[in-house]
Amino acid sequence: MPSSSQPAPSKAKAKRSFLIEQATLCLAQKGYAHVSLRDIAKASGVSLGILHYYFASKEDLLLAVIASYKDSFIQELETAVVNASPQRWLEQLLEVLHHSLTKKKALHRLWYDLQVQAMYVPAFRHHVNEIRARLHDLIARLVRQFFPPATHSMSMSVDGAVSLIYAQVDGLFLQSILEEATTPENALSRFEQTLLQLLHMMFIPITTTTTPIPTKRGAF
Template sequence: MTPPSKSQAKAEAKRAFLIEQATICLAEKGYAHVSLRDIAKESGVSLGILHYYFASKEELLLEVIASYKERFIAELEREVVAAPLDNFFPALAAVLGRSLLEDRKLHRLWYDLQAQALYTPVFLEQVHHTRNRLHDLIARMLKRLQTERGAALAVDVSAASSILYSVIDGMILQCLLDESRTAAEAISRFQLALHHVLESLFSSGSPATHPVERGD
């Protein structure tokens, strides 16, 4: 494979930098309150340069979300799907808890995109693509618990995946909206609820996982 030329490498680095700056702006203020001019100003480039790399704010938001979700999914693949089964639940709870703590504003932007997708078709395809990948990842986790531990699901894998995804998605949103609690309190409640949901999905009452201990 031919390595990229210096000009190509420079253009790719510039594009990555602009996506990084756009991520900061959009995550801080939300899609409706940020213009391409705002992003160009924060990036220290002209509006023309930004338009050279991205035709519209919609295209830039899609790049931001794709970049963030790729990183999030890769982390789940590495630390949860491939984790020893004895560490399955703690690994899942740890990744989700850490993501809520470190990427709170990016999660908020993800819900912003989903709301925009109700009215903007160009966003709908990205939302479906990302949700389908997360559904598939959850299904593989559950199938592994079934085959390697003989843990029987109370419903079929497809239904269980949809239930677990919907519950996680809803609980993350609740954590983002619940400003009366500290981040640690919200994450602790989230992890405990997640454990109970996982238990309820298995007819035996336990998928051979262990809950994260709650702090005082």
């Protein structure tokens, strides 16, 4: 039974979630280097002591923010793409990315911010590598699901294909964020064209009855 000086487990969980949401808004708007715990406490309407009760440090809070966001993003990809038909998986993927570029762009900036911080902060490095590994695993599942050895021959290993696909998606996504003048529609059109070219080079249908790689689906 919790003591009177400690919140009940359900209330504590709700409070922690609320603080993560508020921290997410602050960090996404201003970046990790320009936000202090005091700023987050003020935006959340709590004292600095209360914030420290739930998070030992600014680093601890950032990790909680990224973990929460990336869990949501990966689940969204799994729901939309893994469950899609062979004819619609690319369309579903582009819809998720379009939503991310239009509605959650600031959060993606924060993800790239964390990756930069990971080069200097060992505690961040482990979590960044863990998230990247989950994304690699998701891509590997999609490769095995939509381009199995029974229907497609590969010009490289699965690991090699996964690394190339991840590098392309990540690189083009970062490029679209840096190019403020580029619309999400133009960014995704460029991504779609490049991804299709890469897939055609990596996966070769064995028979004419094999489901083809989706063709370009046009403007968004």
